[in-house]
Amino acid sequence: MARIVMKFGGTSVADIDRIRNVARHVKREVDAGHEVAVVVSAMAGKTNELVGWAREVAPLHDAREYDAIVASGEQVSAGLLALALQSIGINARSWQGWQIPIKTDSAHGAARISDIDGSDLIRRFGEGQVAVVTGFQGLAPDNRIATLGRGGSDTSAVAVAAALKADRCDIYTDVDGVYTTDPRIEPKARRLSKISFEEMLEMASLGAKVLQVRSVELAMVHKVRTFVRSSFEDPDAPGMGDFDNPPGTLICDEEEIVEQQVVTGIAYAKDEAQISLRRVYDRPGVSAGIFGPLADSNINVDMIVQNISEDGSRTDMTFTVPSGDLDKALVVLDKARETIGFDAVQSEAGLVKVSVIGIGMRSHAGVAATAFKALAEKGINIRAITTSEIKISILIDGAYAELAVRTLHSVYGLDKQ
């Protein structure tokens, strides 16, 4: 007997038939004797409809009203799933965030969970009841509903799992796990049976949209063993109820991964833009002068490369921003030109950042050199490089994205079983 949190996203509860299918997944775990809490998103499309209405009424809307409107979607799907479970003989009830309560901070529209009181849910597990919990939302200090931002239901699920001290948090989604790279680009991509929290965090941040980044952070902090698995498989297919090895990818502490590969996966992020400031006066505070105004305008600066210029008193500063923020960034920089002091600004949009991720890099030299050599052999020009302990990110022209991903996937042996 174990305690399991199961999370189902919007496509998994998109209509009544799919909700019934979700109920069968839940029944399988209940029948196996487990205590189960289910976290659900809104039916696919509903959140967009609600957001659309709010925007139509008031483009700059009060986040508290936005939250009240948008949170209704999960209220509906949670109630419907509870009914579907009851109709197949399972004792179940729905819980809205304010009823548990799932407490959040006061940042309406992008709130963070501060505390979850799991005592009522745990008591009802003892009575054999399944809890169906609305994802994506909680109760803010002002006694109003707060939402966690798009994709927040993953975070809800991991937070509920942590609060309930669940043995496992299963994230059911429309893919069947985490892959070594995007299978749409590299058909030889393989599903990982395990990946460490740290690696998953890099994969998630870099565009592998299986899980919300914050949910992985939370799982890492609270050491919540999290499975990514498919909700579209037959709930009663062989192995689906295997407690230790369900089909999917386990995101876990690195200590649990015995045979650690050097490189675990290749991620990529599209639509990066590069900005270069030429001949910036190299004096103390110059970085703050550039990046302060950009941060104030909510522009997310990613890779930063600084080169000393010939005469030593000037420097070239190169960095990336999302392509969508490029125009705004150029306006901000133009305004700050006097303060910063630079000769010229150059920019280019439509670039791609390809990343090699693996905890094994920590103890293996030469991983970066392998990447550079492989890309050079394919004639791919490297525009910028950043590295961390477990990641190498390389900025290249967008046209080479697929070639670079496939090249790196192959050179680190990820194609092979």
Next chain:
Amino acid sequence: MARIVMKFGGTSVADIDRIRNVARHVKREVDAGHEVAVVVSAMAGKTNELVGWAREVAPLHDAREYDAIVASGEQVSAGLLALALQSIGINARSWQGWQIPIKTDSAHGAARISDIDGSDLIRRFGEGQVAVVTGFQGLAPDNRIATLGRGGSDTSAVAVAAALKADRCDIYTDVDGVYTTDPRIEPKARRLSKISFEEMLEMASLGAKVLQVRSVELAMVHKVRTFVRSSFEDPDAPGMGDFDNPPGTLICDEEEIVEQQVVTGIAYAKDEAQISLRRVYDRPGVSAGIFGPLADSNINVDMIVQNISEDGSRTDMTFTVPSGDLDKALVVLDKARETIGFDAVQSEAGLVKVSVIGIGMRSHAGVAATAFKALAEKGINIRAITTSEIKISILIDGAYAELAVRTLHSVYGLDKQ
């Protein structure tokens, strides 16, 4: 400066344009210096959609889950109206039933309001804030959402008005008031400027579907002056903001109605069925023997007429039920035949009950005789009659419904201004 509760039904908030129109109605009252609470229904069609899903998942569904699902509709419309008000410069916030709280009893799906704490709303009136309240719902003792049954938003509005000691409760709907009879049957029907609570109660019970019966009862008990008026008129048309005489019908205490007419209106209820039990043994407890089993089967018996038969030991018992319940009623009676003891049962569906309503009847004799004479002159056969202090109801064949309504409307002078 007064305190006003304004209620808008589903057709009045059916889309974003109509919600903006509602906001203009509210702005008119705010600009006039009034304190305003607005009660809203779900956008037209939304409640049906939600109910449809719940039924699809589980035909016999848990009323608590049904409530959680269905109540989401008002959450959305209240949030959207608050945003629409904010966007035209009005300080507004939405309130869900559980936030105020509007407390109800535990009868999920058909709950009754037990208590409303208006203190928070009144405090915020002092800060110039408009309260937008979700109709149709409240918080049950189990800390879960309870809904009041279809049409419950009228009741919410009157209850909020009573709790806030509002000077007026304006029910905005898709008609512009209460008429002397149904204008679709009698084009000469006139809009009443005033009608007493008692009369409105009879009108509402008898099929004039302007207001939910319970909301009228509540208004009568708490003496809430209630206006029925149209949400589709131009919010800024002349006279719309007239505090004492807005366009519409005032439902009020009879003392407020100076020139009381003998007859105020003619109502009708279609689809009545008549059942006659022939030669019932006339002994103590026979009525209980007949109507007990019908009540146990949730069949609503309306008009009851008992005649003593020739020999005195037997009686004929005639009564009406809704046509839709006729078959069920006949089954119930057949099962109880031994216990009751009767010779034969006769029934006929498709009948109509026409009612003459007016507080003035109390002090005027001959009102009933006028009706009987007028109907007889048109050759309309009367099948049964019931009377109360302020009402005469007459059961006739369905084919004569329109003729009877027009005849009675004319004979009591309701055609004339």
